[in-house]
Amino acid sequence: MTQKVKNILGIAIIAALLCFAYAVVNYVSSYSRSIEPSSFRSFSVSAEGKTTAVPDIAKFSFSVITEGDTDISLLQEENTQKMNQAVKFVKDQGVEKEDIRTERYSLEPRYQYYRCEDGPCPPREIVGYTIYQTAEVKIRDFEKIGVILGGVVKNEANTVSKLSFIIDDPTEVENEARAEAIKKAKKKAEAIAKAGGFDIGRLLSISESGTDQTQPRAVYMEKATSGMGGDSTPSIEPGSQEVKINVALKYEIK
Numbered sequence: 001m002t003q004k005v006k007n008i009l010g011i012a013i014i015a016a017l018l019c020f021a022y023a024v025v026n027y028v029s030s031y032s033r034s035i036e037p038s039s040f041r042s043f044s045v046s047a048e049g050k051t052t053a054v055p056d057i058a059k060f061s062f063s064v065i066t067e068g069d070t071d072i073s074l075l076q077e078e079n080t081q082k083m084n085q086a087v088k089f090v091k092d093q094g095v096e097k098e099d100i101r102t103e104r105y106s107l108e109p110r111y112q113y114y115r116c117e118d119g120p121c122p123p124r125e126i127v128g129y130t131i132y133q134t135a136e137v138k139i140r141d142f143e144k145i146g147v148i149l150g151g152v153v154k155n156e157a158n159t160v161s162k163l164s165f166i167i168d169d170p171t172e173v174e175n176e177a178r179a180e181a182i183k184k185a186k187k188k189a190e191a192i193a194k195a196g197g198f199d200i201g202r203l204l205s206i207s208e209s210g211t212d213q214t215q216p217r218a219v220y221m222e223k224a225t226s227g228m229g230g231d232s233t234p235s236i237e238p239g240s241q242e243v244k245i246n247v248a249l250k251y252e253i254k
Helices: 003-035 072-092 142-154 170-197
Strands: 042-053 057-068 102-112 125-139 159-166 199-212 241-253
Touching: 042 170, 057 072, 057 102, 057 142, 072 102, 072 125, 072 142, 102 199, 125 142, 170 199, 170 241
Parallel strands: none
Antiparallel strands: 042 241, 057 125, 057 159, 102 125, 199 241
């Protein structure tokens, strides 16, 4: 092998080593950025987006409370008959059975306590039982809200409570609120970069802190003083509902 060939071969080897070294440095740098994306050269911004929508479902609960003696089977039969009557009324108003569910069923004892001033007292004694049965109802026809609320009381329900309004499928309104939040966060990032005299790099991460659906307050207006269990029908206004979403964006600083 001549000296000229050796020199050419040596130059080629050196060039190959330099290319390999550059590739290794470039790979290590890229890998380092991927596993720790500019943690020391980044900034974060957050913003809230919200949208307003009209609820399409009203929810409420009603209870049938029955007290009796120690004959549990008779007490259960009485409570069941009363609950079935209330549920039948709700169904007769057009509410589907899928929109009615049992929320609570409990059988609780009632005790007789003795007050003894002289000598030991006998132990407490069960003198009867109370059954609490609660059902949750979803109403999709808002024109029937007042009729149903007043009607269940006339059909053996003892209490009506927890009236609220919800959006059945909030996906669309949540997407609108999310888009607004991201738009606000981007503008905030641009303003911070301009004030700080740097350029915005890659979007490193995006996180969402959750959603908030503000429940409107139910409004009751009675036409008579007889109350919900009398001849009056409460007028209910669902109002509107705000859906809020908070997002946080993390950017690389160039």
